[in-house]
Amino acid sequence: RILVVGSMNMDIVTGVEHHPVPGETIQGNETRFFIGGKGANQAVAASRSGASAAMAGGLGADSFGIDIRRALAEDGINLDYVADQPGMTGLALITVDGAGENNIILSSGANGRYGADEIDQLNLSGFDVILLQNEISAAVNERVLDKAAENHIPVFMNPAPIDGFDRSQLGKATFLILNEVEAEVLSGIRIEGSSQALEAGKKLLKEGIPHLIITLGSKGSIYMDQSGSQIAFPAFKVDAVDTTAAGDTFIGAFAAKYAAGAELRDCLRYATAASALAVSQPGAQSSIPREDEVQSFLAE
Numbered sequence: 001r002i003l004v005v006g007s008m009n010m011d012i013v014t015g016v017e018h019h020p021v022p023g024e025t026i027q028g029n030e031t032r033f034f035i036g037g038k039g040a041n042q043a044v045a046a047s048r049s050g051a052s053a054a055m056a057g058g059l060g061a062d063s064f065g066i067d068i069r070r071a072l073a074e075d076g077i078n079l080d081y082v083a084d085q086p087g088m089t090g091l092a093l094i095t096v097d098g099a100g101e102n103n104i105i106l107s108s109g110a111n112g113r114y115g116a117d118e119i120d121q122l123n124l125s126g127f128d129v130i131l132l133q134n135e136i137s138a139a140v141n142e143r144v145l146d147k148a149a150e151n152h153i154p155v156f157m158n159p160a161p162i163d164g165f166d167r168s169q170l171g172k173a174t175f176l177i178l179n180e181v182e183a184e185v186l187s188g189i190r191i192e193g194s195s196q197a198l199e200a201g202k203k204l205l206k207e208g209i210p211h212l213i214i215t216l217g218s219k220g221s222i223y224m225d226q227s228g229s230q231i232a233f234p235a236f237k238v239d240a241v242d243t244t245a246a247g248d249t250f251i252g253a254f255a256a257k258y259a260a261g262a263e264l265r266d267c268l269r270y271a272t273a274a275s276a277l278a279v280s281q282p283g284a285q286s287s288i289p290r291e292d293e294v295q296s297f298l299a300e
């Protein structure tokens, strides 16, 4: 069983010819609604990869909260730990112009109001893995890390977005999963390929993190740990059309296989295949593949 403690958002996406300047009113094209938030994406990825996944976090008292609840339940995610909060659900207002350039306004809503005291109510026994990101308050993540340590449950920490991440939490995670940008910010090393990623990884392992994964987009990923073992896993060659949620798919898929007791190398192979499939489809959650699709891709 996997528990994701994190964000859930409604993403409202409108196509525009050009982004409005201050004071300007423009016509938008079709507006579409997508369920997102890194927490929800990772829970969906884990569930579609066959894990029994539960989500903890906050939803607001608006219709978006109802929509998100319904969609995540349809994805087989247990929502017993989702707290209903007064006020709005987390919201991302996104405009995309003709050149594909986007502007995003993020309102954290219930994600920001979800508090550390909610964690005290959670019964963590029976969970094999807990996933955290950085779209809810640092105090909540801190409480989860402490409570997970008491219960001897490994925590996969994905400090994304890295902005505002509380660095003191680094050493408390069992697995730290970073993309290039996050690894650069945390290590201070500019990453252009796997050799700098290894250098950054070595530096970060000195802070006491047991296991580390750095994902490198089309260059794949590297795994490193305190015992000195290193695995560089190349990406699968696919036609990438939309890399949104690549990292979330990788993490959720990896955690699903890890919780099922798979070997590390098999977890990496599976997660790499799942994220390759995700980038070869447009969309975020809609592009997260199911286990049978990943297995048939791997069998090709």
Ligand code: ADP
Residues within 6 Å of the ligand: 179, 180, 215, 216, 217, 218, 219, 220, 221, 234, 235, 236, 237, 238, 240, 243, 244, 245, 246, 247, 248, 250, 271, 272, 273, 275, 276, 279
């Ligand atoms: P994030 O989405 O967090 O920035 P990355 O871009 O590093 O994360 O992607 C995560 C994983 O998704 C990579 O390790 C890789 O396995 C896969 N991936 C990303 N981009 C591509 C691509 N262009 N082709 C194939 N696989 C990709």
